[in-house]
Amino acid sequence: MSVVRQVRVHGPGDVRVDEIPAPRPGPRDAxxxxxxxxxxxxxxxxxxxxxxxxxxxxxxxLGHEIAGVVDWIGSEVGTVAVGERVVVHPGNDELGRIGTGAPEGGLTSALLVREAARDGRLFRVPDGMPLDVAALAEPLAVGMQAVNRAEVVRGDRVAVFGCGPIGLFALATLLDRGIEDTVAIDLNPRRRALALALGARAALDPAACDVFDELARLHGTAPFLYGPTPATDAYIEASGAAQVITDVLQRGRAGGRLSVVALHYQPIPTSFLLVMMKQFSIHGSMEYPRRFADALELLERRDLSPVITHRLPLARFAEALGVLRGTADCGKVLVTMGDEA
Ligand SMILES: [Zn+2]
Incomplete structure (x- = not known):
């Protein structure tokens, strides 16, 4: 019986690279x-x-940010051919999401994609785009949706909290849409440097300055009953720091918007009196844009490869996790399988 490698979580803190039986695809699968x-x-x-x-x-x-090569297709799959390079949409239907609860995960040598015959499961990677760059499509789609949810329009002044990959991809989306007055905020100097390299107007260290005073200096001020606030129109929360949400609602402008794409597991006390008085809008964001292909098209227009700071083979998965768990001194950490990335 042939086996494939697959990263699986067995319990709290218990993650392993397992050998499991190779997939047994059906006629509509790949x-x-x-x-x-x-x-x-x-x-x-x-x-x-x-x-x-x-x-x-x-x-x-585990594994939901996936690019690879079609190795096998069922007789009813007409959308892709064997040998084609593709990005896998993790799915959001009755089949579950690959890597986040479905029986399949992308951290594997051979990934079964059920119902590959359906539209929207597999996306062809443009010629000339390396597969490691194509693997950015999923987190880019997450960052893009955070921008969509913030309802940002041209001329808006935007602050992005957190310059991990999602914050950086939100930033890249803003710049791609001609929204250039963007300020990035992160504690880590490497991440701030990445934000500047992508084209952020400024990158602030919240440990070294009062971020909202700096935003007022960069974006100007807007009037509010209790005194002027930074004129920043929209905030994207990609840091996971609870204080950011409290501060944005406390110090943001009247009519401002906040899009929350980071994971906040704990409840956060906020002043809904201020939310009311400022008519502040708060939007959650965790899905993808309606057109997932928007992410691949952006990757074709802009070189986001500098966001990839670490590439490690599956055999060194524990090390890859260590990088991510560490001091946040990284951009995107990719796990590579085989030698095709
Ligand atoms: Zn992800």
């Missing part, structure tokens, strides 16, 4: 030889929790 798969904060949360919502009897297969 098998992808994964070349690169990103790991992210969601994966760390699942490992900590011991599953997608806590421990369960079935190990959780």
């Amino acid at each position: 098998v992808i030889r994964v070349a690169a798969c990103g790991i992210c904060g969601t994966d760390l949360s699942f490992i900590r929790l011991g599953g997608s919502r806590g421990p369960s009897d079935t190990p959780l297969c």
Whole structure:
């Protein structure tokens, strides 16, 4: 019996590279030889929790930021051909989400994509785009949706809290849309440098300045009953720091918007009196844009490869996790399978 390698979570803090039986696809399925798969904060949360919502009897297969090569297709799959390079949409239907609860995960050498015949499961990677860059499509789609949810329009002044990959991809989306008055905020100098390299107007260290005073200096001020506020129109919260939400509602402008894309597991006390008085809008964001292909098209227009700071083979998965768990001194951490990325 042939086996494939698959990263699985067995319980809280217990993640392993397992050998499991090779997929047995049906006529509407495909098998992808994964070349690169990103790991992210969601994966760390699942490992900590011991599953997608806590421990369960079935190990959780990880990996949802997936690019690879079509290795096999069923007789009813007409959308792609064997040998084509693709990005896998993790799915958001009755099949579950690959890597976040479905029976499949992208941190594997051979990924079964059920119902590959359906529209919107597999996206062809443009010629000339390396597969490791293509693996950024999923987190880029997350960052893009955070911008969409903030309802940002041209001329808006925007602050992005957190310059991990999602914050950086939100930033890249803003710049791609001609919204240039963007300020990035992160504690880590490497991440601030990445934000500046992508084109942020400024990158602030919240440990070294009062971020809202700086925003007022950069973006100007807007009037409010209790005194002027920074004129920043929209905030994207990609840091996961509870204080950011409290501060944005406290010190943001009247009519401002906040899009929350980071994971906040604990409740956060906020002043809803201020939310009311400022007519402040708060939007959650965790899905993708309606057109997932928007992410691949952006990757074709702009070089986001500098966001990839670490590439490690599956055999060194524990090390890759260590980088992500460490001091946040990284951009996107990719796990590579085979030598095709
Ligand atoms: Zn992710």
